[in-house]
Amino acid sequence: MSKPDKRDEIVRAALELIAENGFHGAPMAMIAEHANVGAGTIYRYFENKDVLIAELYQGLEARLYPVILEKYAPDKPLRERFLHLGTALLRYFIENPLDFRYLEQFHNSPYGVEYRRDKMLGEKEGCDIFRDLFEDGISQQVIKDFPLVILFALSFGPLLAVARDHILGFVELDEALITWTIEACWDGIRR
Numbered sequence: 001m002s003k004p005d006k007r008d009e010i011v012r013a014a015l016e017l018i019a020e021n022g023f024h025g026a027p028m029a030m031i032a033e034h035a036n037v038g039a040g041t042i043y044r045y046f047e048n049k050d051v052l053i054a055e056l057y058q059g060l061e062a063r064l065y066p067v068i069l070e071k072y073a074p075d076k077p078l079r080e081r082f083l084h085l086g087t088a089l090l091r092y093f094i095e096n097p098l099d100f101r102y103l104e105q106f107h108n109s110p111y112g113v114e115y116r117r118d119k120m121l122g123e124k125e126g127c128d129i130f131r132d133l134f135e136d137g138i139s140q141q142v143i144k145d146f147p148l149v150i151l152f153a154l155s156f157g158p159l160l161a162v163a164r165d166h167i168l169g170f171v172e173l174d175e176a177l178i179t180w181t182i183e184a185c186w187d188g189i190r191r
Contacts, residue, residue: 009035019101086182093163
């Protein structure tokens, strides 16, 4: 097996430390030490910490979206599409707790607030499958005509909470409980 390159080690170390300690609790010197590289080495790959944080998020999205879109059928009814995406998302979080914790840090930081705002307003390119689903559901009068931010909160706020509680060991999510949870989220947004 080949040895990971320095950039990969920096990314892994940053992901682990930021997920555990937050952005401010993971200074570049700590990331370098955790990656077993010199502090200056990080700056060969990343101009600054903001660039590293953004690239970590982009890498995470690049891993996440193919997983949730696997076997996704855009021609299926809205409920089936919602259940597919919600289930795939929750399973991904359960199977990738480090990614989940980083996403929580990111989305609850100024970096994530700006990113989410741009995504919801359609000002940022990328996988817009959730926004498209909600807009489609509103236009078909299948989903409540709420602002997108409310639909996201009603749909994915509970998923984030149960994923966090599963990861922390407060609840054990089996297949039946995952299904019931996603169906309850659907019930919260359907007309």
